[in-house]
Amino acid sequence: MTLEAGNARRANTTAGTGSETDPDRAERRxxxxxxxxxxxxxxxxxxxxxxxxxxVPTLLQQLGDRPNLHIAQWTPKVYVLTFxxxxxxxxxxxxxxxxxxxxVGGYLMxxxxxxxxxxxxxxVLPLALARxxxxxxxxxxxxxxLLVLSAVSGSSLHRAKAFTIWAGCCAAGVTVVPLVTGLILNDVLWPKVMVAIGISAVxxxxxxxxxxxxxxxxxxxxxxxxxITIATLGSGLTVFAFLQAPEWGWAAPWVAGPLVGGxxxxITSAVIRRGGHLPLDYLFRADARLRPAIFAVAVAVLTLCGMVFLTVQYLQAVRGHAPIVAGTIIFLPSCAATVIGAKLGQLVRRPYGVTAAFTCGLTAILDGLAFGLTADAAGxxxxxxxMVTAASVGFGMVMSVGLDMVSAALSASGDGIxxxxxETTVQVAGYLGLAIxxxxxxxxxxxxxxxPGHIPAPDGVAMSHDSLGKGVAAAAASGGDGIGAPLADAVQNAFLTGYRHGLLATIAVVAAVMIGILVSAARSKSSAERF
Incomplete structure (x- = not known):
């Protein structure tokens, strides 16, 4: 049921006068x-x-304010895994x-x-169950x-605008993470953040x-x-493996096993199904014209998650500014850039087609990641x-065009599954980006x-195996005894090595998808000319 349903009934009334009736205005409002x-x-x-x-996982390591840190780190993971x-x-x-x-039921829960x-x-236990x-x-x-958004959008024009705005809001929700990270690092208690989220939800x-x-x-x-049950178990095992791969390693039995099992x-769910939709459909069974959109959207989400992860890590390890100031400086341009990118995506698509729009968007993402490679320990x-601004322009371009295509295809089916x-396909792509x-x-x-050599040997050996968050916490704890500054420099330099490796891998993934889209478009054009 769309909110435009009354427009057709009033078409004859308004066509002659060219004016908008009160019911029309109320409906639009x-x-x-x-x-x-x-x-x-x-x-x-x-x-x-x-x-x-x-x-949250790395903040828990740095802040270290939980009685059982190892168990507490599973609290955010069970939330993500269940979702x-x-x-x-x-x-x-x-x-x-x-x-x-x-x-309504979901909000109450x-x-x-x-x-x-x-x-x-x-x-810990009640907190984990709550999550x-x-x-x-x-x-x-x-x-x-998403089902309601598709239903109330109505015409293709309104649907395109609605999903463009929705994608921009979701992107803003991700890019605000560095700002909230700054609040937490500035000793704003986590329950206060949760209260603000709860008030917004009400x-x-x-x-x-x-x-x-x-x-x-x-x-x-x-x-x-x-x-659906088998597909749910498969998604759960895959996401579990992605969440644990950075900590345990990809070859660890408890990572490789769930990954293979997922x-x-x-595959089993695809073989036995009697109908309906599955996440793998969007990668392997989608219409040839829709598949590039799925891959472009997936790699855009993968890049956004990976980029924000690196930004949060940078704010922790290289604190050249107050975290709350840094988060604000990063968040505001990214929001504006996403809006501009969404508009640019549609402007490029109309005269030049979707392939040109995706190529321009992915190129902007690559440009942004290249800017990120120049970050250093100076803070x-x-x-x-x-990096965030340029990549957000590209993200907005890809998401506005890609989601418009996906929503047009899914609106015809009209079902929540x-x-x-x-959404499962997109989320798994995001977690894969975080894992990589x-x-x-x-x-x-x-x-x-x-x-540094003047750190006692047992402490040095322990630090060489600890995570970045624990390294930052150790450097902060040593600040007053002459050890903190050299240790902080060592942690920052080591982080920047991994930071650049992560950016280079993301650049490789985005470039590979862009080349795939261009090759697919060339083959489609060649086939059309042949016939």
Missing amino acids: QRTIVLVVLCGTGFLFSHDVSLHSIA AALLMLGGALADRLGAKRVL YLAGAAVHVAVPTT VVMGAAVALIIPAN ALLIGIIRFVPVMPADPGSPVDWPT LVLA DLGAIVA AWAAM VGSLVDRGYHAGLVV
Whole structure:
């Protein structure tokens, strides 16, 4: 059901006068409010998921304010893991129960978990259980949110604008992570951040209840539960492997095993299914014209997650500015650049086609990553701001064109499982980016760390095996005894080695996808000319 439904009924009335009736204005106003609420949802939860997958694990290591740090580090991971694994279930429930009902239920679950989080911020077990509930809630919310957004957008023009705005809000939710990281590093207590997120969620829930139209439920909607169950387990195992690969190594049994198991389950789900959509469809079974869009969107998300991860690590290891100031300096240009990129993407697409738009967008991303390579231990944010700004322009171009194409294809199917499968593909790509960059940063850091000779041997051996976050914490703790400055320099230089390795790997991935898109476009053009 779209909010444009009344336009056709009033077409004859308004055609002759050329004026807009009061019902038309009210309808347009309601559509705008609904778009604001849905895009606010995209911003809030893309921020929350990104914060827990990108920043919180290393912040816990640096701040070290949990009674059992090893167990506490699993708190953000179980949130991310639950979210990614249960997206397909969220899409199925949106079809069966109605998208608005699932949205409201998801928000209530999220707020219940947030209340526990605020009440017992340092008690590990209740906190972990609350995060599981919150991850499941977001897995319900995101497919339902996309389904409603597609339904209320109506015409292709409005749909393109709606998804462009939604993509920009999600990107802003990711790029605000360095700003929130700055708040946490400036000793703003984590529960206060959670209270702010909870208040925002309450406001959005009120907007959903008040303004979002009821979407019809379809209790008889066909759902291939065995296939969805297997696909859910496969996604969970794959994301688990990606989350742990930087810490345990790709060859570790508890990484390689789940990775192989996830691949086997994904293939099994594709073999036994009786219909519907699966995440692998968007990579291997999508229409030839749609596949480049999927790959471009996936690599854009992969790059964004990896880039923000490196930015957060840079703010921790190379603190040339106050973290809150640095986060603000980075966040504001990235938001403006994403908006500009979204507009540029559509402007390039109209006269020159989608291949040109994707190529320009990916080139801008490559330019941004190249700027990032010039960052050094001096702490000057110029290189980081240039990297994030240029890459955000490219991200906006790719996402505005890619999501427009994807939404046009999925709007025809009109079911939540299709949106859930697409979102699972994008999320897994983002976690793969984090895994690749995180692994290379960790390897480069340990390979490049030269512990100053005046540090006692046992402490030096321990530091050579510790993570970057612990290294930063150790340097800060040694600040007053003559050891802190040399140790901080060693940690910074070692981090920059891994930082550059991560950027170079991301550049290679983006370049490979761009070449693939160009080759695919050339083959399609050649085939068309042949016939």
